[in-house]
Amino acid sequence: MARSVERVAVIGLGLIGSSIARAVKERLPQVVVTGHDASDAVREIARGLGLCDHLSDDPASAVENADIIILAVPVGGMADAAQAIAPGLAPHAIISDVGSSKAGVAAALAKALPDHIVIPAHPVAGTENSGPAAGFSTLFDGRWCILTPAADAPADAVEAVSSLWEALGAKVDVMDAAHHDMVLAVTSHLPHLIAYTIVGTASELEEVTESEVIKYSAGGFRDFTRIAASDPVMWRDVFLANKDAVLATLQRFNEDLTVLQQAIRRGDADKLEDWFTRTRAIRRSIIAEGQDDPAPDFGRKH
Amino acid sequence: MARSVERVAVIGLGLIGSSIARAVKERLPQVVVTGHDASDAVREIARGLGLCDHLSDDPASAVENADIIILAVPVGGMADAAQAIAPGLAPHAIISDVGSSKAGVAAALAKALPDHIVIPAHPVAGTENSGPAAGFSTLFDGRWCILTPAADAPADAVEAVSSLWEALGAKVDVMDAAHHDMVLAVTSHLPHLIAYTIVGTASELEEVTESEVIKYSAGGFRDFTRIAASDPVMWRDVFLANKDAVLATLQRFNEDLTVLQQAIRRGDADKLEDWFTRTRAIRRSIIAEGQDDPAPDFGRKH
Ligand SMILES: NC(=O)c1ccc[n+]([C@@H]2O[C@H](COP(=O)([O-])OP(=O)(O)OC[C@H]3O[C@@H](n4cnc5c(N)ncnc54)[C@H](OP(=O)(O)O)[C@@H]3O)[C@@H](O)[C@H]2O)c1
Ligand SMILES: NC(=O)c1ccc[n+]([C@@H]2O[C@H](COP(=O)([O-])OP(=O)(O)OC[C@H]3O[C@@H](n4cnc5c(N)ncnc54)[C@H](OP(=O)(O)O)[C@@H]3O)[C@@H](O)[C@H]2O)c1
Numbered sequence: 001m002a003r004s005v006e007r008v009a010v011i012g013l014g015l016i017g018s019s020i021a022r023a024v025k026e027r028l029p030q031v032v033v034t035g036h037d038a039s040d041a042v043r044e045i046a047r048g049l050g051l052c053d054h055l056s057d058d059p060a061s062a063v064e065n066a067d068i069i070i071l072a073v074p075v076g077g078m079a080d081a082a083q084a085i086a087p088g089l090a091p092h093a094i095i096s097d098v099g100s101s102k103a104g105v106a107a108a109l110a111k112a113l114p115d116h117i118v119i120p121a122h123p124v125a126g127t128e129n130s131g132p133a134a135g136f137s138t139l140f141d142g143r144w145c146i147l148t149p150a151a152d153a154p155a156d157a158v159e160a161v162s163s164l165w166e167a168l169g170a171k172v173d174v175m176d177a178a179h180h181d182m183v184l185a186v187t188s189h190l191p192h193l194i195a196y197t198i199v200g201t202a203s204e205l206e207e208v209t210e211s212e213v214i215k216y217s218a219g220g221f222r223d224f225t226r227i228a229a230s231d232p233v234m235w236r237d238v239f240l241a242n243k244d245a246v247l248a249t250l251q252r253f254n255e256d257l258t259v260l261q262q263a264i265r266r267g268d269a270d271k272l273e274d275w276f277t278r279t280r281a282i283r284r285s286i287i288a289e290g291q292d293d294p295a296p297d298f299g300r301k302h
Numbered sequence: 303m304a305r306s307v308e309r310v311a312v313i314g315l316g317l318i319g320s321s322i323a324r325a326v327k328e329r330l331p332q333v334v335v336t337g338h339d340a341s342d343a344v345r346e347i348a349r350g351l352g353l354c355d356h357l358s359d360d361p362a363s364a365v366e367n368a369d370i371i372i373l374a375v376p377v378g379g380m381a382d383a384a385q386a387i388a389p390g391l392a393p394h395a396i397i398s399d400v401g402s403s404k405a406g407v408a409a410a411l412a413k414a415l416p417d418h419i420v421i422p423a424h425p426v427a428g429t430e431n432s433g434p435a436a437g438f439s440t441l442f443d444g445r446w447c448i449l450t451p452a453a454d455a456p457a458d459a460v461e462a463v464s465s466l467w468e469a470l471g472a473k474v475d476v477m478d479a480a481h482h483d484m485v486l487a488v489t490s491h492l493p494h495l496i497a498y499t500i501v502g503t504a505s506e507l508e509e510v511t512e513s514e515v516i517k518y519s520a521g522g523f524r525d526f527t528r529i530a531a532s533d534p535v536m537w538r539d540v541f542l543a544n545k546d547a548v549l550a551t552l553q554r555f556n557e558d559l560t561v562l563q564q565a566i567r568r569g570d571a572d573k574l575e576d577w578f579t580r581t582r583a584i585r586r587s588i589i590a591e592g593q594d595d596p597a598p599d600f601g602r603k604h
Binding site for chain 2: 100124125126127128129134143144146173179182183184186187188189190191192193194195196197198199200201202203204205207208210212213214215216217218219220221222223224225226227228229230231232233235236239240243246247249250252253254256257260261264265267269272273275276277278279280282283284285286289291292293295296297298299300301
């Protein structure tokens with residue numbers, strides 16, 4: 001039998017948490033949204049924006065009577081957040097989260113809440129901005145949300161979390177937490193690591209001034225600065241939590257970079273052209289699947 | 303005395319050449335635009351689009367009486383293009399180009415056209431698309447165009463090319479060709495190399511399918527696919543022409559990547575957070591300087 005979801009609690013009201021609150025209010029107006037954030041300043045802004053029906057200064061009371069609780073705090077804060085809500089949880093409550101890495105978070109939540117149903121999730125959507133003002137209700141439209149329930153998770157609880165995400169505009173996939181972490185290491189964590197690296201490199205060269213890097217960034221560099229402007233605490237936590245998968249994919253990246261480096265050094269024109277022709281096809285597929293804007297240059301204003 | 307520019311010839315009518323032709327027609331309606339492209343198909347499309355006042359099947363006749371000729375062909379084709387126009391050049395003609403690397407191109411043009419005035423240039427603007435249909439007249443608005451004249455280049459010729467680019471919407475800088483190549487290695491060539499690499503890596507992993515990479519690309523990966531969809535021939539030529547500067551900056555990038563890799567392996571949270579906080583500032587400066595769209599996610603449609 002399908003569970004009824006009448007109250008949703010959101011813990012952590014930054015980019016993702018506030019987007020969830022907005023989307024629930026807009027698309028599921030019958031559902032009551034309660035919320036909490038550890039930061040006084042964030043709660044103040046959230047109140048001003050009217051993000052929740054009830055905003056509580058205390059995590060445990062924020063989750064009272066909630067059917068689904070979504071933890072939307074940095075990955076490294078999940079265990080604390082889970083402990084803080086434990087006293088207020090209803091016995092039937094489903095605890096979910098939005099953390100960008102899953103195996104570590106799933107273990108931390110299972111440990112902190114041994115008597116509760118935990119259905120970890122990760123909406124693959126976001127922007128470079130953070131905080132409650134950065135959220136918007138359409139953030140999850142057409143994006144994938146990956147659930148990583150344990151093998152023995154109750155099917156109706158998985159179904160309830162899945163339906164919630166679909167109601168918020170997302171498409172849902174279910175996979176093993178370890179596989180999630182490998183997939184996201186490639187599609188998200190490694191890209192962020194590379195972007196953070198190159199932006200650091202560019203800003204520290206002796207031969208080229210920072211002002212030159214900024215002026216001529218439209219040559220390609222500026223694309224990387226968007227990702228490298230993402231929240232430092234959030235990303236610190238992701239790399240620490242998904243260390244093994246990130247280092248494994250980084251190893252593969254390094255091998256490929258060495259191959260291209262050698263092709264440039266040797267003047268191997270064919271190798272370069274072949275490689276660049278191959279990579280072109282992937283973008284077409286991403287656009288065909290509705291996962292990026294088909295307009296040139298992401299539709300940037302020129 | 304200022305030179306008068308009444309006729310501009312564009313050789314190569316792809317993304318950049320066709321954008322120049324469009325911008326001249328729109329913003330300098332009194333100037334006659336002549337053109338040529340080596341490809342029959344491109345000339346056919348260019349004719350259909352009405353890109354030029356006169357489109358010639360023959361390079362030498364395309365440049366007859368032109369005051370400024372702009373070579374907009376891949377970097378590796380500049381010498382051939384210069385040789386092909388030589389018989390048609392007026393004695394006073396200024397030959398310029400738009401090649402993404404400059405020291406090699408400047409030398410090739412000076413060698414091919416020893417009796418002519420050569421003022422190399424590079425507009426730092428583009429999209430991932432190529433060909434005559436991809437161009438648009440506002441491509442250069444607010445972007446920088448870098449001129450790299452030889453030390454003994456006539457000042458009035460530099461001034462004429464500079465004024466032309468300003469009329470097309472660009473801001474103009476003048477620098478040494480070798481310095482240009484180092485700056486652009488950082489702001490454009492290395493970013494492209496890294497993007498080509500990571501897109502290649504992601505599409506060849508055994509553990510993660512290509513379909514997964516595409517589905518979950520909104521986590522960051524899709525940003526890199528835009529750049530890695532750029533023209534393979536153009537980029538092959540850029541890496542071969544600017545080999546030394548690209549390999550030098552790549553070396554620095556590799557060092558920095560090793561530092562971050564080690565910080566992740568050791569769980570050095572502070573190092574990661576510090577680094578990610580530093581890189582955040584650069585994007586703000588790029589936006590403040592008008593070199594990127596301030597909207598979240600480049601203003602992508604969600
Ligand atoms: N940004 C993305 O693109 C994206 C995409 C998918 C998933 N995620 C995941 O979503 C989660 C949130 O990210 P976000 O981008 O929304 O971050 P954010 O905008 O920085 O918001 C996180 C909020 O949680 C608060 N917080 C921290 N610890 C807390 C605790 N123990 N209890 C209650 N509130 C707490 C923070 O307050 P303070 O500011 O005082 O610390 C902050 O207001 C992370 O796990 C991240 O991995 C992010
Ligand atoms: N794309 C960018 O973002 C960008 C930015 C700044 C500067 N640039 C530089 O601009 C130049 C052109 O790039 P693009 O993006 O405009 O490339 P594109 O769209 O591929 O156009 C190049 C055109 O030149 C033609 N061509 C090749 N060799 C020729 C020759 N010897 N004589 C006449 N036409 C010839 C090509 O014909 P075929 O198709 O038959 O080869 C093609 O139509 C390159 O030097 C590049 O480095 C590019």
